[in-house]
């Protein structure tokens with residue numbers, strides 16, 4: 001990724017274009033991601049949103065965006081992207097829209113929409129090789145409705161609908177692999193706590209065409225139960241423990257962009273969040289923690 | 305002008321073609337599929353310059369249709385029954401975006417039980433979504449109303465999506481002679497869409513579908529959509545006259561057939577109204593003062609015109625090709641709200657439900673309806689709502705059931 005202009009932190013955009021004063025929670029990892037992404041994309045984009053926390057960014061009559069915005073519904077943001085992309089292409093072909101007026105079409109949804117209700121529309125958009133960027137902020141649950149578990153919730157996490165001593169019984173769905181199986185233009189994982197890696201990937205995605213996914217782990221103080229000031233730290237821990245591998249898919253190949261070495265224990269990450277507190281008190285659930293660690297180890301064994 | 309035998313689906317496709325649609329998001333469903341297949345063939349044969357995309361569902365299809373309309377291109381799409389309901393969330397959503405597009409619905413009864421045959425429950429389930437609704441009775445009306453629908457949808461006083469309805473099978477697959485206007489004639493009636501402020505483009509940011517946090521702003525936008533829809537009545541009348549000047553026949557929100565001097569009036573929508581007309585003719589031959597009133601517009605509902613057309617009538621029979629279980633015919637309730645409390649409201653407003661899932665309504669049944677209303681007028685007592693079903697029908701259904709039972713017991717199954 002040495003082909004991007006982002007070599008050092010000082011290369012990152014100094015001018016921030018997403019307005020402030022939104023109703024997102026303090027320490028929202030999703031919003032931090034959007035800030036960084038928007039700074040790089042610039043205002044020449046139209047954001048196609050599905051129901052979720054970020055829907056509350058554009059509240060009549062104000063918007064933090066300098067570019068355009070279209071809220072669709074929870075299930076069909078990629079279809080909205082299809083309509084806008086096609087509409088703009090038709091106008092261009094007819095000479096009714098200049099190249100300068102053209103827009104990058106960006107889908108913005110949470111993990112619930114991306115992994116569940118919106119997956120059919122996403123897969124359809126990939127079948128049709130739609131030229132769009134999909135930004136999924138993954139707060140690992142249905143955040144806007146009070147953090148019930150979604151298909152992206154990690155094993156054992158406590159959510160509003162998995163409050164028992166074992167937490168969520170399922171396993172996080174592998175959206176990266178689902179996308180990659182469609183052979184799209186680009187897929188990458190990012191986290192706002194690693195801004196340089198994120199900036200390079202957005203820049204890279206911009207230069208490519210076809211369906212492109214940026215899957216951002218989005219530490220969520222409200223849903224994960226930690227202090228807002230710890231948001232960046234938790235993002236860093238997710239990477240350092242190997243729980244959130246930073247990687248990208250291009251031309252059929254997956255490359256890890258940051259291999260944590262040495263890897264910290266997953267317990268450091270788990271212990272920092274209230275949603276995993278039941279693994280540590282009243283008694284430490286060693287078996288469960290070891291199981292989570294083993295899954296992470298198995299993942300990295302395949303990488304190394 | 306060129307006269308040709310066309311099915312209702314063919315007429316819809318011709319309407320879309322002549323409207324020079326830019327964009328066609330599509331998804332197959334019987335009995336609508338022929339429309340998108342026809343358009344697709346024209347696109348492939350380069351007879352029509354249009355981008356067609358098959359989405360993976362009607363929900364996505366309507367999303368793409370609305371989203372493309374926001375960029376300012378002319379959009380057409382079509383569906384039926386299950387597809388219309390699958391897209392329901394997006395019909396409400398897109399109407400709120402206040403963008404013009406035309407959606408054809410080919411009416412088909414809803415599951416369950418599953419059927420391919422028509423009634424109006426699908427389209428009436430979308431009565432309140434904010435789309436204007438035009439209901440056609442003939443293939444000619446389908447073609448003409450598609451052109452009018454674009455003018456209506458794109459009209460600065462309206463700016464709402466329009467649904468054009470035609471009945472499955474009875475119109476969709478029935479060939480009728482249709483006058484197909486030339487492209488030049490149509491271009492004079494329907495010029496290219498001047499999108500104005502409806503556009504997404506660099507340098508002109510626009511937000512659509514934003515959140516409102518309290519009831520006051522929500523009410524404001526909902527009322528705006530309602531008032532714009534109401535404007536649609538006068539605009540449709542204007543367009544109907546303009547259409548007449550160019551093409552020689554006119555359209556009005558209400559079709560009144562022999563109703564002026566009638567004492568008893570039938571009220572219906574859709575293609576079965578042509579059956580009602582025939583019954584009116586036969587009854588008129590025997591001296592009965594009967595007529596028919598057919599709203600072409602269901603949303604906005606031509607309230608004033610209906611009041612005027614029905615003022616002073618002795619009895620009105622509303623024939624509903626739909627059923628709201630637990631209440632009855634939907635149009636009947638609509639008519640009651642139109643007429644109640646008006647000075648010359650007919651004393652008898654009788655309700656008949658029939659023609660569900662493609663079941664015919666025979667001339668004899670129309671005669672019977674007339675008889676029932678005549679009796680009600682004489683006694684002053686409005687009858688209970690009636691569900692049309694003949695004894696013969698019931699007998700043959702029972703027979704079918706007993707045959708199935710016999711087969712099952714022969715095979716050793718339980719009863």
Ligand SMILES: Cc1ncc(C[n+]2csc(CCOP(=O)(O)OP(=O)(O)O)c2C)c(N)n1
Nearest residue numbers: 051052053074110111112113141142143144
């Ligand atoms: C069809 C539909 N079902 C349910 C909802 C309610 N709803 C709104 S946001 C939301 C959660 C979305 O979760 P996700 O996509 O992860 O975004 P987040 O809220 O976490 O930002 C739900 C269930 C809805 N808006 N639409």
Ligand code: SF4
Nearest residue numbers: 025028053143220222
């Ligand atoms: S609930 Fe979580 S994702 Fe949603 S705004 Fe709050 S911090 Fe952000």
Ligand SMILES: [Mg+2]
Nearest residue numbers: 110111141143
């Ligand atoms: Mg979420």
